[in-house]
Amino acid sequence: MDENEIELMNFLNIIWKRKWLIILPTFLLVIASGVISFLLPPTWQIDAIIEPSKFIVRTEAGQFEEVVVVDPKQISGQINEASYNNTIAAELNLDIRKFPELKAENLIDTNLVLVSIRENDVEKAKLILHSLLNHLKSELDKKVNIELKEVDSQIKSRQIENSRIEEEIKINKNKLNIIKQRKKGIEKEVSDIGKKVVSLEKEQRLSLKKENRSESESLAMLLYSNEIQQSLQYHSELTELLSSKRIEEENINLKIENKEERRNQLENEIGNLEEKKGRIDYAKFIKEPTSSLWPVAPNKKLNVLIAGMFSLLIFTILAFFLEFLEKQKVKS
Structure with a gap:
């Protein structure tokens, strides 16, 4: 027989010999992973779309053009840098150490900002997003009012x-x-x-x-x-x-x-x-805070699959290691 075939047979024999060492712990860990995933509270993704304050001007060519008070990318950056977290936490009496992460991005080819949050409590997440909009409005609308005063002056x-x-x-x-x-x-x-x-x-x-x-x-x-x-x-x-x-x-x-x-x-x-x-528009929600149809975490199937594959790998390596120790003991 070919040496490669002999080695493969040896591997299979070792796995068969210690199959219960591999199968039982893997099965138990898969079950444990499934139970833990089932017991963990579901996490929902709540998102909203914000339109920053803007005004529409007529160009020399007679066409209308949107001009935002603040660049949406700058707004997204401020949200991602947690610039509003402390203010919102203080307003809603939340523990800042457990404050959920706010994520924001400027939607491509638009002046809109998509804000999302992952949280077990959907209503709490909606309150956070509404509070965020109020603080954004407070800042952006001040600039709009300054612009209005300038227009009135002109x-x-x-x-x-x-x-x-x-x-x-x-x-x-x-x-x-x-x-x-x-x-x-x-x-x-x-x-x-x-x-x-x-x-x-x-x-x-x-x-x-x-x-x-x-x-x-x-x-x-x-x-x-x-x-x-x-x-x-x-x-x-x-x-x-x-x-x-x-x-x-x-x-x-x-x-x-x-x-x-x-x-x-x-x-x-x-x-x-x-x-x-x-034609001046104040900051507002284009899409009200809405939760996902299904929880985004925990992913029970993925957790069970990862636990199964990881356990199988670890206990297979352990079986080979124990076989190696046993052979070394026999040689001694």
């Missing part, structure tokens, strides 16, 4: 500026009305002077056609010339004044347009800020 400053611009628009429109009336008067005066010059020139031409003019007619000719010159000069001054009034009118119209554009911009900003206020 709205107020824009409203003040808007009121000032409204008053400036009103003043400029009054100025514009005055300029239009003045311009209308100047235009009428220019028209009247023009007609007067035409009339004087006509009379002057008629006088020039006379061959024998008296001294009084010659004097009248001179007066016509002087009056025409003065009228033309005045007409020129009025035309220049009219031109300046038109430029002034254009400038005031431009000012009014700019201020109305700024007023519309402020009204849009105020509307966006009011919309932002209306």
Whole structure:
């Protein structure tokens, strides 16, 4: 026979020889493991999903975007570091040395935080999770209130500026009305002077056609010339004044347009800020604390299986060790 086959037969013979040393203790330990697992109080997993405080803003592209007050990963880290354990234990009169472990994680691609706890008392675990949310709300909502005050301050400053611009628009429109009336008067005066010059020139031409003019007619000719010159000069001054009034009118119209554009911009900003206020959400449970359908511990089947395999291994090794000692004693 092959040496390997001989060794295998020897092993099997040793196991068979000491089978009760292996089977009985293994059986007893399996039974003990099953009984202990059955007697241990069941442990439940209670979890909840928390949505941190947030507000929704409209981007320049017109799309809405969620902005959380505190990064969910930071919240998860604080919970995992037991930052709230002492406060919750004091609030609920719990022994901090027996306080259950809180585990938290930021759900992938969301702003949500999953918090879980393993505890024999389901109601106690729910109270702990509710207390945790209250403390988170207390911290996060303070930051939300600060944000709200900042938004209110921005709205107020824009409203003040808007009121000032409204008053400036009103003043400029009054100025514009005055300029239009003045311009209308100047235009009428220019028209009247023009007609007067035409009339004087006509009379002057008629006088020039006379061959024998008296001294009084010659004097009248001179007066016509002087009056025409003065009228033309005045007409020129009025035309220049009219031109300046038109430029002034254009400038005031431009000012009014700019201020109305700024007023519309402020009204849009105020509307966006009011919309932002209306879209602020405080921290809350998305999923209320809920226990698992079945206990997560103790795992009776797994405990029995591990106890059986471990016992079988240990007592098989012990059987071989005793066989070795027996052979050494025989050789001696």
